[in-house]
Amino acid sequence: MTEAHHDITIIGGGLAGMTAAIGLAAQGFSVGLIDRAPKGDLTAAKYDGRASALAFATCQMLEALGIWKHMQPYAQPILEIRVTDGPSLMHLHFDHTALGEGPLGNMVENRHTRIALFARLEEMDGIRLYAPDEVTSIERSAGKVTVSLKSGHVLTSSLLLGMDGRNSIVRAHAGIGTSHFKYRQQGIVCSIEHEFSHCGIAHERFLPSGPFAILPLTGNRASLVWTEKEHLVPTIMGLSDRAFEAEVRRRVGDFLGDVKVIGGRWSYPLTLEYADRYTDQRLALLGDAAHGIHPIAGQGLNLGLRDVAAMIEVLADAAHAGLDIGAPDVLDRYARWRHTDNTTLYAVTDILNRLFSNDIAPVRLARDVGLAVVNEIPPLKNFFMAHARGTVGELPKLLKGQRPGS
Template sequence: MTMTQTTAATTAPRRQPETLWSADVLIIGGGLVGGTLAAALAHFGVSSVVVEASRPAALLEARFDGRASAISLTSRRLLEAVGLWQWVEDEAAPMLDIRVSDGRSPLFLHFAHDEVGDAPFGHMLENRYLRRAIFHRLGQLPEVTLLAPARVARLERSDTAVDASLAGGGRVRAQLAIACDGRASPTREEAGIRVTGWRYGQTAIVCTVEHERPHHSVAHEHFLPSGPFAILPLKGNRSSIVWTEREALVPGIMALDDAGFTEELGRRFGTFLGAIALIGPRWAYPLSLQYADRVVDRRLALAGDSAHGMHPIAGQGLNMGLRDVAALADVFADAKAAGRDFGERRVLARYERWRRFDNAMMLAATDGLNRLFSNDIAPVRLARDLGLAAVNRIPALKRLFMRHAMGLLGDLPSLMRG
């Protein structure tokens, strides 16, 4: 039996132990990646049950997640194709130019979107709006059943199917499970898939500010010895701040009152947008790199942060997760057309081959950038300043960087080709 629903945001699992939901795919974790995956699979007629641990209303609360994400051009195409973009486009702020500067050096890189075409580099979108869109959209799709709040208590993976027992009673049967349950991924742990990685000793302080003057859709990334300080344009005279700081200093900064915090922030922000005022709460995200040793197992695949967690220096973590989503959707669409079981080893192996290299490259790139820029060692500073100047003067190299930021490089899944 496949259950459908009308209002995803208010649906809770039935408590009768005998309740059985069945679908093609079980998605564990209904966050930005899991929720988009359910919509993308539905686009190809593949049904899913999404099990999300948190209450949807809690996920939408202003205090839940202060982050805004840089959504690349190709991620936007995916969101458009699966019916999510229409719910967020009024809230999404285009990023037309990106300016990169290095500490005390006057050298900076300037990327202008019109050097590579008409489209913006991407859009800044507050995560809460994308979450809200996901709940709206999933509620419209007969192929999707959202169970929230709910947790998988036991996942049995046999040669022919997966069978999940939910903590509050009820079961879900599907051809395979996809773990989209974030960095700590209990599903990945339970499957015994190890992760390789390290902590950066840095924490990202995230907040939103209002400023006197307009940002003109320009994003700024200022490299300071403690890590990158990013000013990212939101709708109106507002910007999202990602302030990377040495871990040890963060408790003291977070404990400051609003006036003290704004003063510290202002010292890094500068005065180019006039006076700034903090709006809303602040958050602290400890930073680490992690990479799962493998992203498929018997009737199991990992997607998004459960498979790879990276430094936010290039704003690519979610974009990479959305690439996983679009690749999975293609792989399953082809399997469906060929009459194959979605959990077959060769179907999953195609997903692994497709995404493994791309994700590894992005992890290495973000890690390298952070190591190169988050220090104040004189020769390294000189080398990177020369590098910035060189990129600025070599148009072909500059265009390559810009196409990369837009997500245009690599083997693009169909939903990202536009």
């Protein structure tokens, strides 16, 4: 048995967990980071089909934490977003020049973000990675948290952060329930190579089965997130490469010229899941462990990183004031700060998905009129654009691009 003491223990070294470890170490905390995946998987250069739209504010945070320099060569700026409703001529068009402050966000393949996070992790002092490892027990008392691992390590700390994704064992350990909704849809994800430039434009099309997104990657490549009715997914996933490519071409259309599917195809069940509360004695939930939302607005990871930014600020303020970082008041500040933002987003993504995933004529008319109205009213349009850029609400300092300690 090897005992180690850290200020903070994090269970879950996904994109959010690694960012949290880096941000907390930058504030001078010592961090024990546990993941069950082998270190090789966490740094794997293999394309796993996932790419994320990172809002402008999220990119500012990654820059402030010294992570962005490792991923910037792989980032495709999103300059415009075009939202259309099936074949309707009504549309909504967001252009970054309207706000005049850089792109709306960036598209980055998750593998590049993971590699960048790992590179930054290795540059920093104060983080110890326990991976691959399994948590065998978690014990909490008024004064400390003890996490025991299969490898024999026993970690004590003042605070435990549960960042272990949708099926969080930390959440289950704390007895925190969830509200759960299973959409009868799955997300089919693949990448394409195309003949003409995408010009940094992201397209979101609302088809009767659900949203179909064409998201620009570096070069003449794009990531597709194709939301489809659940019962059709096995058939689509079972199509020959040629037949699958033909279905993709039919949906993308010809504006990008010749289109080829590159790499594999993946499907993800889509669920909405949110924790009844974010905190418990010496414990807090962040990222997908606290809230898993529909990918319609490409906001899941952005939300998780906003949790991280808020938590870092709350803990740094507490430590600065000489407070116990695991005290209930400190954790309450985090929970209150994040609750409104997260609840708004999962309500909005849920409503958008329900509103747009059908072909009922009056609903279609109403949403088309809605798109056209928003498109013609600049203040309303700028409001939506600011949301896409992640610059709305009471932002933690990191999301404004302020470096730790500044």
